[in-house]
Amino acid sequence: MAGLxxxxxxxxxxxxxxxxxxxxxxxxxxxxxxxxxxxxxRLLSRLPRTGCVYSDTEWMWWIVPAGSDHDLxxxxxxxxxxxxxxxxxxxxxxxxxxxxxxxxxxxxxYLMVCQITGVAPAWARYGARSTQGV
Numbered sequence: 001m002a003g004l005x006x007x008x009x010x011x012x013x014x015x016x017x018x019x020x021x022x023x024x025x026x027x028x029x030x031x032x033x034x035x036x037x038x039x040x041x042r043l044l045s046r047l048p049r050t051g052c053v054y055s056d057t058e059w060m061w062w063i064v065p066a067g068s069d070h071d072l073x074x075x076x077x078x079x080x081x082x083x084x085x086x087x088x089x090x091x092x093x094x095x096x097x098x099x100x101x102x103x104x105x106x107x108x109x110y111l112m113v114c115q116i117t118g119v120a121p122a123w124a125r126y127g128a129r130s131t132q133g134v
Contacts, residue, residue, distance in 0.1 A: 015085040018054050018061060021093065024102040027035040029066030032086055033109060034059045039116050043094065046112055051104040053095035056088045068106035075119035 020026055032054075035043060040060025044053060050064040061081070069080045079087075114121045 015081075015087050016091070018052075018063065018084040018086060018091060020052060020063065021096055023094075024052070024100065026102055027062075028103070029106060030063050030084050030102065031066050031068055032061040032081040032084040033064055033068070033074065033104075033106075033113070034061045034081060034086060035113065035116075036038070036060075036077055039077070039113075043109075043112055043116055046116075047104065047108060049097075049108070050095055051097050052093060052102045054088075055094045056091045057097040059086070059088055059091075060093060060094075061086055061088070062104040062109055063102050064106045064109065065103050071123060072106070072110055073122045074110065075117050075122075077112055077117065078113050079086045079112075 018030075018032055020030065037055065037058055037060055039051075040055065044050065044060065050062070054061040054063075059079075060086075063084065066082070067084070074080045111121060
């Protein structure tokens with residue numbers, strides 16, 4: 001599958017925006033959660049429902065609804081990217097869901113990321129937000 005990248009680049013951070021495939025509405029906006037590819041391949045095979053997933057040689061990126069970092073402390077090495085601006089050279093779409101939604105549900109994704117990285121889930125305190133990807 002061909003990759004979908006916004007022609008625009010966030011010059012201040014040197015990142016590219018992951019755009020969604022045509023015909024996939026993102027009424028909730030979209031962010032991305034990245035993991036190093038070594039973890040990402042395992043995660044992709046374990047999630048029961050997966051939305052759009054992008055990959056380059058080093059990282060894999062899951063599309064989630066905008067604001068999926070609210071009250072979640074995503075564990076390292078996960079990288080949460082608001083607006084789906086990612087520090088990747090040439091990511092390409094490697095998984096497209098069968099249905100119309102581009103999203104991977106963020107809570108199951110978060111729990112699986114915690115399990116794969118060996119980190120206990122830690123819910124942020126009310127009103128706290130992740131500072132990654134700011």
